[in-house]
Amino acid sequence: MTDKLSSKRRSVWEKAFLRDEEWRKEELREVVFWLIAALSLVLGLAFGVAGFRGLPCFVSFFIGVVTLPSVYWTSFLGLDDADFGGKMEILGDSVGTGAAIFVLAWVGTFTIFCA
Numbered sequence: 001m002t003d004k005l006s007s008k009r010r011s012v013w014e015k016a017f018l019r020d021e022e023w024r025k026e027e028l029r030e031v032v033f034w035l036i037a038a039l040s041l042v043l044g045l046a047f048g049v050a051g052f053r054g055l056p057c058f059v060s061f062f063i064g065v066v067t068l069p070s071v072y073w074t075s076f077l078g079l080d081d082a083d084f085g086g087k088m089e090i091l092g093d094s095v096g097t098g099a100a101i102f103v104l105a106w107v108g109t110f111t112i113f114c115a
Contacts, residue, residue, distance in 0.1 A: 019077060025084050032069050033094040039065055040098035044105025051114040057106065065098050066091065 015021040016031045043064060047057050070087055073079045081087045 016077075021077070023077070023079060023084075025089075028073065028079070028084060028090060029092055029094070032073070032090055033092075033097070035069050035072065036065050036091075036094040036098040037101055039068060040102040041105050044102040045109050048106045048109025048111075049113050051110065052106075053110075061099070061102050062095075065095055069094075 010018075010021070012027045012030055015023065015027070040061070043061055047061075066087075069091065070081065073081065073090065081090055084090050
């Protein structure tokens with residue numbers, strides 16, 4: 001019983017690194033939002049420093065921000081996206097914000113290192 005109580009008291013960020021936890025939709029969306037934001041920043045910086053250009057970068061970005069978070073919540077957390085309204089319901093507005101972060105980081109670092 002104490003394990004169940006301590007499970008309810010865990011923060012969202014503690015739960016993000018543990019398997020077999022109970023998740024609410026809002027909690028999962030918050031973790032996915034920040035995961036996509038961090039991934040977008042890392043990809044933007046990497047693509048800018050490497051000097052990558054054009055449409056293949058956008059395609060790689062969108063494949064990454066849809067695939068990696070869904071692998072995270074299905075494989076690592078062991079959750080079924082159908083229980084939360086589907087993949088697009090979980091991703092929600094995160095992809096748009098992530099795209100903005102990606103473009104800003106990509107263009108900024110490309111301008112600094114390659115222009």
